[in-house]
Amino acid sequence: MPYKDPEKRKQQAKKYYKQHRERILAYTHDWWQRNKKEQLKKQHLRYQKRKHLFAERRHRYILFKAYQNRLEVLKAYSGEKPKCACCGEEHIEFLTVDHINGRKDVPETGQRLYRWLKINNYPEGFQVLCMNCNYAKGKFGNCPHSGKEWKPEYEYYRDKRNVLPCTSLGAQIK
Numbered sequence: 001m002p003y004k005d006p007e008k009r010k011q012q013a014k015k016y017y018k019q020h021r022e023r024i025l026a027y028t029h030d031w032w033q034r035n036k037k038e039q040l041k042k043q044h045l046r047y048q049k050r051k052h053l054f055a056e057r058r059h060r061y062i063l064f065k066a067y068q069n070r071l072e073v074l075k076a077y078s079g080e081k082p083k084c085a086c087c088g089e090e091h092i093e094f095l096t097v098d099h100i101n102g103r104k105d106v107p108e109t110g111q112r113l114y115r116w117l118k119i120n121n122y123p124e125g126f127q128v129l130c131m132n133c134n135y136a137k138g139k140f141g142n143c144p145h146s147g148k149e150w151k152p153e154y155e156y157y158r159d160k161r162n163v164l165p166c167t168s169l170g171a172q173i174k
């Protein structure tokens with residue numbers, strides 16, 4: 001006898017289950033034994049179809065975690081609103097952590113560096129720079145907007161060429 005009131009229907013179903021518990025469980029068990037193979041196969045196919053979604057989600061999660069770690073380190077070195085210590089650039093996308101005195105003592109870069117800094121409680125010797133200022137500092141000694149001495153790009157390449165003349169290259173090839 002179906003009830004119109006859902007609450008009553010629920011109670012009736014509960015009562016029915018209580019009265020016939022053994023029989024229902026036996027039937028379910030029996031059904032599972034008969035359909036196990038087919039059901040597991042279906043489950044496996046369903047998983048295979050959606051597998052790439054799980055991989056994507058995992059990948060997105062890893063990227064998100066990496067972003068969070070980076071943001072935490074930037075904030076630790078530059079305050080609540082991180083910015084480049086040289087030019088004041090504020091877009092998080094451009095910012096990175098600079099080894100003030102070079103990478104001799106702490107060779108880590110990227111995510112490994114962020115993890116290292118966090119574990120070591122943000123030691124001194126690091127600052128937040130934008131990619132431009134960091135690149136220029138690494139390559140030309142100082143950033144051109146710093147007012148400090150720096151080597152213009154043409155001089156940098158001229159000096160590199162003198163260090164490694166063509167003859168020595170030839171000798172290496174032999």
Ligand SMILES: [Zn+2]
Nearest residue numbers: 084087130133
């Ligand atoms: Zn900058």
Ligand SMILES: [Zn+2]
Nearest residue numbers: 086133143145
């Ligand atoms: Zn700069």
